[in-house]
Amino acid sequence: MFYKRNEITREKEKIMGIRTRLAVLACKTSNAVLRRMGRGGTNLPGKIALKIDKDILKELSRGVKVTVVTGTNGKTTTSRMIEQAFEEAGYKYFANKSGANLLTGIITVFAQHCSLSGKCSYTHALIECDEAAFRKTSEMLPVECLVVNNIFRDQLDRYGEITHTLNAIREGITHVPDATLCLNADCSLTSSLADDVPNKVVWFGVDVPIYKETAFELSDAVYCIHCKTEYEYDYRTYSHLGGFRCPKCGYHRQTPQVGVTQVVRTGADSSDIVLNAFGHSHDVHINLPGGYNIYNAAACVAAAEIVGIDEDTAVDALSRFECGFGRAEQFELGKSKARMMLVKNPAGYNQVINQISNDEEECKIAFLLNDRYADGTDISWIWDVDFEALARQSARFTRILVSGVRADDMALRLKYAGFDTGRIEVIRDYENLLEAIGADETPTFIMPTYTAMFDLRGEISKHTDIKAFYE
Ligand SMILES: [Zn+2]
Numbered sequence: 019m020f021y022k023r024n025e026i027t028r029e030k031e032k033i034m035g036i037r038t039r040l041a042v043l044a045c046k047t048s049n050a051v052l053r054r055m056g057r058g059g060t061n062l063p064g065k066i067a068l069k070i071d072k073d074i075l076k077e078l079s080r081g082v083k084v085t086v087v088t089g090t091n092g093k094t095t096t097s098r099m100i101e102q103a104f105e106e107a108g109y110k111y112f113a114n115k116s117g118a119n120l121l122t123g124i125i126t127v128f129a130q131h132c133s134l135s136g137k138c139s140y141t142h143a144l145i146e147c148d149e150a151a152f153r154k155t156s157e158m159l160p161v162e163c164l165v166v167n168n169i170f171r172d173q174l175d176r177y178g179e180i181t182h183t184l185n186a187i188r189e190g191i192t193h194v195p196d197a198t199l200c201l202n203a204d205c206s207l208t209s210s211l212a213d214d215v216p217n218k219v220v221w222f223g224v225d226v227p228i229y230k231e232t233a234f235e236l237s238d239a240v241y242c243i244h245c246k247t248e249y250e251y252d253y254r255t256y257s258h259l260g261g262f263r264c265p266k267c268g269y270h271r272q273t274p275q276v277g278v279t280q281v282v283r284t285g286a287d288s289s290d291i292v293l294n295a296f297g298h299s300h301d302v303h304i305n306l307p308g309g310y311n312i313y314n315a316a317a318c319v320a321a322a323e324i325v326g327i328d329e330d331t332a333v334d335a336l337s338r339f340e341c342g343f344g345r346a347e348q349f350e351l352g353k354s355k356a357r358m359m360l361v362k363n364p365a366g367y368n369q370v371i372n373q374i375s376n377d378e379e380e381c382k383i384a385f386l387l388n389d390r391y392a393d394g395t396d397i398s399w400i401w402d403v404d405f406e407a408l409a410r411q412s413a414r415f416t417r418i419l420v421s422g423v424r425a426d427d428m429a430l431r432l433k434y435a436g437f438d439t440g441r442i443e444v445i446r447d448y449e450n451l452l453e454a455i456g457a458d459e460t461p462t463f464i465m466p467t468y469t470a471m472f473d474l475r476g477e478i479s480k481h482t483d484i485k486a487f488y489e
Pocket of ligand 1: 128242243244245246265266267268269433
């Protein structure tokens with residue numbers, strides 16, 4: 019009897035093994051075919067694998083220490099910063115790219131780094147995960163460290179209410195009780211993820227204001243998540259982030275183990291800060307502009323500690339870090355130096371505006387608005403962005419360029435923000451847009467939504483030898 023049961027188990031394992039092999043094979047070959055066709059699609063191979071074996075990700079990630087980065091803004095930059103730390107610590111790791119941050123894309127990436135039998139030869143994986151997709155993905159990954167950057171209102175039509183996003187992450191956390199959470203202490207929404215969970219938590223945050231003046235912003239979290247009383251703030255960094263506390267129920271910001279104690283300088287290219295990490299003070303140079311990247315840097319140092327990388331290595335990694343695709347990436351376009359900064363929701367957009375406003379030089383500005391699925395099909399969010407702050411400085415802008423599928427709506431928004439309509443140039447064709455940008459030496463800030471960034475980059479790649487992102 020006993021012998022028989024063993025035999026059945028062995029048969030079962032054999033079938034499961036075959037299924038895994040088939041799934042990996044299908045994933046690898048379909049991915050190769052897609053690449054051959056010059057397609058950057060990363061989700062389809064994973065979809066096929068998932069059809070063959072619903073537990074495929076569980077199989078492929080067995081024994082791998084996984085760091086997951088999720089949250090609304092800064093996932094990609096934070097992931098790249100942590101990646102730099104992994105690199106410098108000499109970890110044997112692999113990472114996914116932002117275009118592959120849904121369950122199926124993550125499966126594709128794991129399959130690429132596994133043998134046909136489904137054995138992964140890497141010790142660590144660094145996975146950027148879409149907030150909504152984390153609920154499902156977390157069921158299958160052995161997560162060692164979960165970074166949640168922040169939670170903002172984003173693409174409303176896709177995720178529904180903010181609490182919907184928050185609950186997706188909250189539910190995901192229940193699947194990984196052994197993971198250490200790396201949470202933004204300044205975000206009252208993110209911070210609430212630590213309520214009633216057994217997980218260990220490492221907090222990061224910014225202890226002081228970042229800018230002297232900030233864009234006017236609608237807060238995404240005015241009222242206490244527990245008792246609906248309006249929060250009081252000791253200081254704010256941007257949007258709803260800062261030293262919050264609820265006067266009624268006492269819910270408040272946690273003191274971060276990794277906290278920015280001083281913002282020495284914020285420039286157009288980089289920032290200098292003083293970071294206190296686990297009681298040690300570090301002068302940190304961040305090779306990226308913008309207050310949001312100060313948060314990303316703090317998150318990186320906190321996550322590095324969780325996965326066993328010492329703080330000095332993590333801090334060094336930040337100064338050597340080079341910015342990635344669409345996140346303040348620089349191009350030489352004709353005669354002009356252009357900086358491309360992805361915009362996808364009011365909070366992120368206002369940060370970009372803060373950054374441009376902090377500069378005093380003459381420049382061109384270009385707004386690219388699309389309304390495809392990945393951009394959010396409802397573009398009403400642009401009315402929550404503080405374009406008025408830019409309009410006040412419009413004398414500094416030598417040209418005001420507008421493009422994208424919804425260029426007219428963008429132009430209308432700028433008109434109401436106070437820009438002189440006679441100066442707003444709507445240029446629908448990207449080739450003509452690039453010509454306008456490159457026509458003179460004045461630097462340019464380009465602010466595209468997600469798919470507009472891809473379109474523009476496609477146009478740019480026809481002219482120079484810039485690599486496409488999926489390579
Ligand atoms: Zn309260």
